[in-house]
Amino acid sequence: MSKISGPLLDRIDIHIDVPAVNYKELRGGAGPEGSKQIRERVLRAREIQLNRFAAAGERIFSNAQMGTRQIRAYCELSTECERLLERAMTQQGLSARAHDRILKVARTVADLEGAPQIESKHITEAIQYRTLDRTFWA
Numbered sequence: 001m002s003k004i005s006g007p008l009l010d011r012i013d014i015h016i017d018v019p020a021v022n023y024k025e026l027r028g029g030a031g032p033e034g035s036k037q038i039r040e041r042v043l044r045a046r047e048i049q050l051n052r053f054a055a056a057g058e059r060i061f062s063n064a065q066m067g068t069r070q071i072r073a074y075c076e077l078s079t080e081c082e083r084l085l086e087r088a089m090t091q092q093g094l095s096a097r098a099h100d101r102i103l104k105v106a107r108t109v110a111d112l113e114g115a116p117q118i119e120s121k122h123i124t125e126a127i128q129y130r131t132l133d134r135t136f137w138a
Contacts, residue, residue, distance in 0.1 A: 045111040063108045068100065077101040083121045088127045103127045 049062050052074065060066060066074065077085065089099060103118075105126035109120045 048111045063104045
């Protein structure tokens with residue numbers, strides 16, 4: 001495996017490790033979310049984003065396109081979320097770019113869930129996606 005490091009990885013929004021499926025989960029009674037349901041959830045999230053930006057007169061269409069001004073406007077955090085993000089930034093030595101990417105991804109995770117506000121679980125999930133690059137590529 002080649003090694004990638006530094007600013008290049010900072011330009012990737014999400015890093016995901018896909019572990020092998022546990023046998024019991026594979027054979028269990030509860031079925032996984034199907035592609036059709038996932039597609040519907042993604043389309044709803046995209047519609048939420050489109051409506052959010054259109055209502056504010058923004059000329060962007062998705063969270064990925066947000067600049068600093070939009071991030072500040074649409075990614076408001078509770079005190080708990082602020083502490084969580086600050087701790088991750090400090091402990092992992094994340095850059096300003098990583099900070100903004102985490103907020104964009106957290107906003108998207110919240111949209112996928114249909115949550116109006118970013119919650120700590122959304123921040124945590126977004127941080128985990130950023131952490132993988134440090135685990136596997138550093």
